[in-house]
Amino acid sequence: MTRRTMSWPDRVRAFIGSCLSEPLYRLFSLVPHWEIGLGQHEVTQITQTYGPLAGRRAVHLSDLHLDRYQPRHDLIVEAVDELSPDWIFITGDLLNVPEGLPHLFRFLARLRELAPVFITLGNHDHYSGVPVSQYADLSDRHKITLLVNQTIVIPAGVGELAITGVDDPSLHRADLTCLPPPANRRFTLLLAHAPSILDQLEENHAVDLILCGHSHGGQWQVPWIPTFWLPPGCNGRIAGTHETSRHRLYINRGLGWSFLPFRYRCRPEIAVIDWTNEQAEVKAA
Numbered sequence: 270m271t272r273r274t275m276s277w278p279d280r281v282r283a284f285i286g287s288c289l290s291e292p293l294y295r296l297f298s299l300v301p302h303w304e305i306g307l308g309q310h311e312v313t314q315i316t317q318t319y320g321p322l323a324g325r326r327a328v329h330l331s332d333l334h335l336d337r338y339q340p341r342h343d344l345i346v347e348a349v350d351e352l353s354p355d356w357i358f359i360t361g362d363l364l365n366v367p368e369g370l371p372h373l374f375r376f377l378a379r380l381r382e383l384a385p386v387f388i389t390l391g392n393h394d395h396y397s398g399v400p401v402s403q404y405a406d407l408s409d410r411h412k413i414t415l416l417v418n419q420t421i422v423i424p425a426g427v428g429e430l431a432i433t434g435v436d437d438p439s440l441h442r443a444d445l446t447c448l449p450p451p452a453n454r455r456f457t458l459l460l461a462h463a464p465s466i467l468d469q470l471e472e473n474h475a476v477d478l479i480l481c482g483h484s485h486g487g488q489w490q491v492p493w494i495p496t497f498w499l500p501p502g503c504n505g506r507i508a509g510t511h512e513t514s515r516h517r518l519y520i521n522r523g524l525g526w527s528f529l530p531f532r533y534r535c536r537p538e539i540a541v542i543d544w545t546n547e548q549a550e551v552k553a554a
Contacts, residue, residue, distance in 0.1 A: 291396070293528050294365040298337050305531035307524075308341050310348065315510075315519055315542045317478060321428025321454045322544035328354040328384075329540040331462075331482025332362040332523025334393065335376055336369030345524065345539070346379045352541055354384045355425075360482045360521065361391025361437060361462030367399050370407065378411050387414045387421075389434040391462035391483060392502070393527075395442075416460065418444040428454040433476075439463035439483060439502025451475035456544070463502035467511060467518045478542070479518040484508060486522030490534040500527070508538075 315329075328349050335342065349357065357380050364373045380386050390404065401417060408415040416434025423430045431449050436442035438461050449457060459466070459476045463483040470476060486508040487496035496507050511518045522538040 291366060294334075294336055298366075303530050304339070304341075304526070306533060306535070307526060307531070307537055308344075310345065310524065310537040310539055312348065312352070313521075313538055313540045315540055317456075317542060317544045318547045319428070319456050319477070319544050320546045322425055322430065322456055323546035325355050325425055325430075325544045326353065327356040327358055327542040328352055329358045329360070329480045329519070329521055329542060330524060331360040331480075331521040332391070332485060332525050332527075333359065333373065333376070334362055334365055334523075334525030334527065335373045336365050338372040338375055342376050346376070346383075348539060349380060350383050352539075354541070356423075356430075356432075357384050357386045358432075358458075358460055358480055359386065359388045360460050360480055361389050362393045362482065362523070362525070362527075363388065363391070363404075364397055364399075365393050366397055369397075370399065370403075374407050374411055377408075377413055381411055381413055385414065387416060387432055387434060387460065389416055389460045389462060390436055390442075392437050392439050392500075395437065395440060418442075418447045420447050420449050422449065422455070428456065431455055431457040432460065433457065434460040435466065437462045437502075438466040438469060439500065443469060445469060445471075445474060448474055448476065464506040464511070464518060464520050465502045465504050467506070467513065467516060468504060470513075470516055472515050474516070476516055479516060480521065480540075480542075481518065482521045482523045484520055484522070485525075485527055485532070486520075486535045486538070488527060488532050488535055492534075 420433040459479040461481045484503045508520050524537040
């Protein structure tokens with residue numbers, strides 16, 4: 270089985286998280302100027318050596334938590350525009366409360382003007398009480414691709430890109446039976462919200478790169494103190510690249526905040542994935 274049942278401790282943590290998050294997000298949405306440490310983002314470069322997709326570029330965003338459109342969201346759109354991506358991937362925690370839907374899709378629609386947008390759902394998207402069918406309907410209206418345990422294959426030059434999006438692994442909603450089989454000249458990208466997806470993959474799963482978020486990079490990085498804020502589903506993984514003998518995972522620090530509207534020494538992140546030609550990389554070295 271590749272879809273797992275949610276344990277009782279996880280159910281309790283999810284229930285507590287849901288009960289606490291909604292009133293806090295509603296409260297702080299009334300005072301948006303209280304946000305601290307979210308106005309400036311970093312751009313991180315990820316290089317994938319795969320000849321058939323050489324010259325292609327994607328932008329990865331995560332953890333928008335977008336309940337109110339703010340000026341910083343305009344800056345993010347401008348930054349993505351300057352990066353000129355072929356595709357834009359967003360790995361969950363799109364919003365927190367239903368009132369955020371128009372603000373969220375205002376942002377997503379602006380991104381869709383720049384490149385095709387592919388999104389998955391995170392735990393807060395389910396906590397919000399918005400039905401998956403409503404996310405799907407609004408995504409269709411805005412020509413955005415919502416992947417909930419689904420795969421889409423896109424021709425790209427002399428190769429193809431398989432994009433698999435699974436539902437939130439931290440709530441044990443991910444179903445990996447939707448992963449496609451390996452194929453010649455195919456790069457398989459897995460979009461998942463929580464880093465625990467790496468522990469759910471098996472050796473026979475043909476995945477070239479996994480993109481996720483969920484951790485917020487710890488959100489607060491206090492000197493000389495180990496990261497203490499990590500939600501269930503991170504399994505100790507905070508940010509950046511993590512690898513097994515078969516799979517490579519990248520954890521994006523995300524763009525929003527959780528529970529309290531500030532980050533400390535943990536700037537929001539936009540990740541850029543560039544595919545290069547192996548021979549060209551060898552020459553450069």
